């Protein structure tokens with residue numbers, strides 16, 4: 367049974383994970399190699415928790431418990447002492463991860479599980495320095511993990527089925543929606559889907575097809591609304607009417623060939639697209655600051671989650 371969680375690396379994602387685990391009643395230690403980052407994380411996690419109470423997503427009693435669950439520590443040793451589960455969220459870089467994984471097991475109880483938040487690195491490579499790699503896997507969240515239910519579970523070559531089953535059960539019990547990959551691919555599932563949409567969003571902007579605001583509006587006022595409820599496969603099953611997915615693929619689906627033929631396939635963002643994208647979002651930051659947009663997002667997310675939980 368997982369009772370004591372260790373957050374290793376508390377930048378954007380580690381902080382949000384800490385908020386999540388503490389809000390679910392788990393004792394949560396947090397550690398960062400940068401002591402200032404650890405203090406900032408504690409402050410920010412407390413702010414996130416307070417916001418959840420304001421949004422009626424957490425009760426005042428739960429808030430007190432969650433706050434008491436958060437414990438910043440000053441060393442890796444202290445972090446891993448008596449820990450059942452490590453959520454590693456250090457920088458997305460094989461060299462940085464390797465450094466951490468080389469020393470992790472010196473302090474970690476033998477039965478503890480090691481989960482990496484990595485957005486796109488391969489667990490088979492990350493787990494190489496471990497003496498007991500079978501207890502490690504990727505548990506990739508979507509930002510912000512204290513609100514978004516998705517967790518992508520990706521076993522490496524040496525991950526045991528028992529580890530996968532235990533982590534899956536852990537997240538289900540915490541109210542998350544874990545998905546399991548049968549094989550390792552860079553970017554897992556969700557970021558590959560995001561990568562496909564993002565490249566096209568950049569290409570449309572670069573090609574002056576529409577303004578940045580309209581491209582984003584086309585996404586969130588159309589497909590995005592449905593995506594909160596169902597994925598592309600079920601959407602197109604319904605899109606085929608009585609004929610279902612088969613009919614959709616044979617009729618409307620066929621015309622997608624001409625879209626795909628016209629679409630960009632580059633694998634590095636063109637400088638011109640980057641410049642237009644960065645300049646375009648500056649405009650949006652005049653409407654609301656980045657913090658205000660984040661708050662706006664989280665408040666709406668909570669309301670959407672409530673509807674989905676009904």
Ligand SMILES: NC(=O)c1ccc[n+]([C@@H]2O[C@H](COP(=O)([O-])OP(=O)(O)OC[C@H]3O[C@@H](n4cnc5c(N)ncnc54)[C@H](O)[C@@H]3O)[C@@H](O)[C@H]2O)c1
Nearest residue numbers: 375377378379398399400403455456457458483484485509
């Ligand atoms: N940013 C996202 O949207 C997002 C989403 C899902 C997953 N992730 C993944 O989460 C991980 C962290 O990303 P982030 O955006 O939070 O990065 P970040 O830069 O905000 O935070 C990384 C933290 O790791 C700390 N760190 C570096 N080396 C360390 C060490 N040896 N020991 C302890 N702490 C150390 C840094 O001081 C920093 O505070 C990455 O693997 C990333 O792919 C990111």
